[in-house]
Amino acid sequence: MTPLLQVREVAKFYGARVGCRDVSFDLYPGEVMGIVGESGSGKSTLLGCLAGHLAPDAGEVIFDTAVDGPRDTLRMSEPERRMLGRTDWAFVHQHARDGLRMGVSAGGNVGERLMAVGARHYGDIRSAAVDWLGRVEIAEDRVDDRPTAFSGGMQQRLQIARNLVTGPRLVFMDEPTGGLDVSVQARLLDLLRGLVREMGLSAIIVTHDLAVVRLLADRLMVMKDGHVVETGLTDQVLDDPQHGYTQLLVSSVLQV
Amino acid sequence: MNEYNFAYLDEQTKRMIRRAILKGLAIPGYQVPFASREMPMPYGWGTGGVQVSAATLVPEDRMKVIDQGADDTTNAVSIRKFFERTAGVETTEETGRATLIQTRHRIPEETLTEDQILVYQVPIPEPLRFLEPRETETRKMHSLEEYGLMHVKLYEDISQHGAIATSYAYPVKVEERYVMDPSPIPKFDNPKMEMAAIQLFGAGREQRIYALPPWCEVVSLDFEDHPFEPSKAEHECDLCGAEDSYLDEVIVDDAGGRMFVCSDTDYCRGRRAAGHVGAQGVPYEEGAA
Amino acid sequence: MMIEIENVSKNFVLHNQGGAIIPVMAGASLSVGRGECVALTGASGAGKSTLMRMIYGNYLAASGRIVVGGVDVARAEPREILALRRETLGYVSQFLRVVPRVPTREVVAEPLLAVGVDRDVAMARAEELLGRLNIPEGLWGLSPTTFSGGEQQRVNIARGFAHGYPAMLLDEPTASLDAANRETVLSLIEEAKARGAAIVGIFHDEAARARVCDREIDVSVFTPKAA
16 A cells, blocks of 8 residues: 655754754555644644645655655645645644635635635535535534634634545644634544544644544654654553653643 | 926836836736836826826827716816826827727727727726735735635625625636736626727736737636626616616616616717617707706 | 464553663463453453553553464554454453544444444444343433443443454453343353454453353463562
8 A cells, every 4th residue: 555645854944943853654545643742842843844834944745646646745846736735635724714714604615625626616616515514513504604703613613624625635734623612622523533534534633632632543643852752553652652751741641 | 298208207117117018918917016106196096097008108199088987077087187288199088089098997888999008097906805815825826827716706796695796896817817807897898808909907006017918818707507797787878778888877866866877978978969869868969068 | 373472571661750660571472262262360460451452552562472363563553553453353441432422323333334334234233232231222322421330331342342353352341240231241252252253351250251261371470570
């Protein structure tokens, strides 16, 4: 089986300071990988480099494209990379307002990706939007409301619908449950988990919340000071952490 | 008159503007940045159009200026006077006699010919602006031909109004490449943009010039199940009886009385002179007000 | 042999407590064939659960081989272990860990759905197991998160036995069950053995152990001498 994503020796520096370095891993189709670490550990920098939002200073990010097979996305032309961002890739931001158009209705938000890849039939776009709102548990009668009228949890679900409507194969998520109430988080996690399984998505989830990765991620990468300190099966890393930092991280979580 | 260079602008400035115009003609629909000058009128009063006209005018030109189709509104009168004084060119109100027409928000009803130039005043040249406020991003979208967002605007129209409610500044795609704002002309005028005359667009405050060479393909954006429809008031002109011209609704008293009249005053006058009379019209008299 | 363990050792290194190294197991070896049930015995703390967790890939072995269905769990990639857990190796732990809001019926059917069993078939099997374990039918459509401890344990057992894993790990499957449910669980184990499952279990219930287990292995012999 060809990995969906092959990351090789990716490094990003902010001047003399290390953003992240020596990061390599393979992600296989259907795999969900969590990246955990504290603020400043380089996990968001890494995600930005992988998703094409930041230009790494070294390394390769090879994606198995639907048409041409494995290609280094860092060496793709910008139009190609942006096209990837609208089709095979999706990015769920921590703050829904970074990933949504707040002045556009829920239906328009979901429909945008379809229109961006050439959908030109209003009726079809609208039914796809309504269908997706249903899948993320937003009532059909909210289709013409703007996200400003939605709760935080609904906005986040809308952002997910908007991202998944074109059937991406790889989803990047940056703290997808950050800033939400615990009860809202649980619902969102359950929803994400269902969608990931149902659609056979591969995903890379950056979070500092170990409960999120335990529920969603197959495997884990632990980062500290821009380096990967430990990787492995999620439950193994959490239940039998090998690195001192991971042990500290796991033992710092309050038990409920 | 002698204190001004011909058509107010100095020759270097005109050269700069002409370069922008030529580039615009070479890349139809592409917004060319230019160093817009301060003009002796406020932004929003046609400073972009005036600079394009000034750079395009030659002493032999015969100029017409219209505002919303009318030759006799403040904006049209002051710009016409401006060029009478600074360029000394002949002016006219007759579409057919003009060689250069500067317009705000209309295309004349009379078919333009290949020896005419139509100059539009443009308030906001960027069609993507209301959906994407970042200039860096809209430029990238143009360069990469990422125009899905334009349809989001039309989608929003239909979802809120049941039909595409955008009735002016209706976005078009030029030669299957650039999406362009046709300036706030009514969408009724959109099909006329495939014409024999050269069309130049000037945005003074935004410092952009763009252009359409003759017979450029200009397609109004739409959905398969909500096709573009050029619309006008379901009426005929109450003065000249025209059924095919774009109409203004005029409230005539405090009792709800109203009439529909051609927005193109020259077209209406011409028809009345030829003997056409509308429902509330009176037979045309030469020289009557 | 379905499960084959050779010379496995395990240390815990406590980096945040002066780097203390605690050796908990050394030289552990055992093998379990098809249709065989092996009980792990030994005093509390002897390492029964640790060994089970290593077989499941939940704990990392320091050295040795742990081969289940041809996969060396001690060295496999995460996705290989996940595939093994999905298809070959089941684990009935003492606690139910589920996502909120998922109905009991789905919780039990999930291992079957994960290996591509037809939805109707999976649901029927789930309902059959829930029935045998005396979970009232009225609860099947509800999430088990609000159930009593005993009900949650039975849901967990139903889930563990839904798919016919060729290898199974059972951690105290009969603990705190009433006589009727204990009987059901023991028959489930016997049925699994009859279809050829290799089973490793921890049973404090001596009668149960005597009834279903073919052999006993005292893990105390794997406890490092120095410890």
